[in-house]
């Protein structure tokens with residue numbers, strides 16, 4: 001399904017839909033299991049990097065498999081969106097739409113304002129013929145994620161959002177208010193030390209509220225919203241990894257954002273950390289294991305636990321299926 005009704009209910013209900021990236025079968029299974037067990041709508045998103053890694057055809061059929069799998073797990077009316085994350089050209093978006101994606105993002109945020117509008121409008125005009133919803137972005141997030149990277153962030157300018165959303169016709173808007181891509185969102189120097197924990201600068205809720213005032217009820221999206229749980233980082237480092245100063249967005253801030261017009265929150269790095277932590281731990285404790293199922297099973301379990309935690313304790317989308 002596309003995101004239209006899902007977002008309308010999320011904005012009205014004061015919760016956010018999880019958008020989890022996937023590249024592998026284990027991630028896909030964990031996402032579906034978590035969504036079914038919590039009765040949550042879910043956006044399964046695929047980046048350009050995921051398509052290069054797993055193959056576009058395979059990912060498309062995995063998403064179809066996800067719907068069938070959710071039904072097999074007992075969910076009669078699953079709400080699953082297959083979404084392109086960070087589409088960087090009209091051609092890529094068109095290819096995904098032609099392949100049956102129900103939602104795409106066109107990210108022209110690095111372009112000059114007018115070019116961003118022209119590109120987004122072109123994608124919207126094509127997508128809407130097939131009832132595919134489109135997310136566009138205004139403002140630039142810092143950080144690195146697959147092929148998306150920017151050294152500096154530029155917050156979204158609230159004075160531009162009405163013009164941008166009207167002229168592009170986009171269905172949702174990704175904004176920049178201090179979230180960031182990757183597992184190293186902030187340097188320790190940008191953080192304050194509170195009880196031995198590095199706390200990053202707070203999100204710019206003033207900008208979010210200004211945007212909400214300009215576009216009442218319009219669906220807002222937050223990218224780069226992993227929290228980088230310390231216990232996963234510690235497990236990785238304890239069992240031979242070397243992750244330095246990995247810092248994410250505190251969950252309380254995401255919980256607060258979920259109550260606003262923010263109706264889609266993107267989480268990718270936390271899944272990568274959960275998977276890597278479980279694999280490292282398993283292999284360190286079972287040096288004789290060499291069957292991938294032996295270490296991918298705990299990896300899948302650990303990701304599922306993380307997804308459920310996000311759905312129930314952070315985004316509040318549990319129990320929000322239109323028909324359970």
Ligand SMILES: [Zn+2]
Nearest residue numbers: 145223224266
């Ligand atoms: Zn992103």
